[in-house]
Amino acid sequence: MGNDIVRLHHIGHIVEDLAQAIGLYERMGFLVPPPGLPAMPRSEGAQLEPFGAANTHADFPGSFLELATRVKDGEGAGLPADARLVPLEAPPEVLPVLVERINEAGANLGAFLERFEGLHILMFSSPAIDEAATRLTAAGVRHGGVNTVRRAAPRGAKVPVETVRYLEIDGDEPGGRSGAVTEGRVGVVADLDPDVQGARGLDHPNGAVELVGAVLCVADLELGAVQRRYETYLGRPARRSGPARVFDLDGAALTLVPESGLAALLPGERPVALPAFVGYTVAVRDLALTRDLLRRNGLPVRETPSGEVFVPSDAALGAAVAFRPASAG
Structure with a gap:
């Protein structure tokens, strides 16, 4: 089923x-x-x-x-x-x-x-x-x-x-x-x-083609409880990825990260509250072109250990907005 x-x-x-x-x-x-x-x-x-x-x-x-x-x-x-x-x-x-x-x-x-x-x-x-x-x-x-x-x-x-x-x-x-x-x-x-x-406008100047990730940051001691809650919501188990727990969906993922692991996932980021959704990722056609567009428009750009680029939350109204190549897994 x-x-x-x-x-x-x-x-x-x-x-x-x-x-x-x-x-x-x-x-x-x-x-x-x-x-x-x-x-x-x-x-x-x-x-x-x-x-x-x-x-x-x-x-x-x-x-x-x-x-x-x-x-x-x-x-x-x-x-x-x-x-x-x-x-x-x-x-x-x-x-x-x-x-x-x-x-x-x-x-x-x-x-x-x-x-x-x-x-x-x-x-x-x-x-x-x-x-x-x-x-x-x-x-x-x-x-x-x-x-x-x-x-x-x-x-x-x-x-x-x-x-x-x-x-x-x-x-x-x-x-x-x-x-x-x-x-x-x-x-x-x-x-x-x-x-x-x-019929809607889908041709974004930054080449974005889909929402492919969301990050929920939780207190370290609450990670297990939140994981079980989302396993119930989604009807599927999470997998371990370092300190994080990842729910693999069709072409996308929800990542639960403990507060102590957030900076490793999104360098420089700190949650303003717990638990909280702290960032999301969209897939783009050409990451280099997207990075250049962001910089031309005066936005700060950081890079994650996995090679995504993101606009930090303090420059994006409280949300870390990340971009990755559409061909990435």
Whole structure:
């Protein structure tokens, strides 16, 4: 039987100033469209109202990078001038539950920003999300069930509406928030529709073609417990790689690293909190060209022991952004 979670779907960079973040990502060579401001009626027959979060994506064929910030109820203040409303649709019988989950997501973004500006979202991709939900429930993992939202598909797609199905894992710690675990928002999303995703802008000036790695830093004494938790989430074991534990996915990997081993993995990096997502890696067509682009745009560049190059977190709004050749394993 195949795995019901197969790859990385997206990682989310939560920021205070979305316009500033978009400018940074453009300097790093990503193609970033104007942000969307999701809007829904709070009740059947009500007016569209923006709430929850505003976000934009740097898209790849099978994954994406998300930039997001919290939106106060009914407000779009502090967002780029070209931010656009994105109406979401849901059946009337599930609308109250969905509104509650989006409110929780917005509250979580606010709590994330109070903790630190940086990476707070990691979602995995599933070809069988209902099976994944059933497995997680059977394993004792609390989650909010599979939510379904629909939004207009990008121009050029063969279908007018894009359907997104996802679940968020709930934390088990005392006083934990719905839709979030200690390190942030972690969950599962149904695989991206290749036709819909292919209609988006995928030709990045830096040559980026896919999200291929994420790094979660944990306290040394908590490494075993976090490893077991993610083994349950992903339905697969981790392998040892020095002090780190690595979950191999299709074309990507999640790396758990103890605090004492972070500097060896990402030289010069220190976590601002524990546990925390501290960095991610994208594959690029030509690493030398990517490095030159970063330097031309005034960004500091460091190198990892494995030969990846990365923009350090103190120059990238709290996230170490790494690049490796697309041909690398």
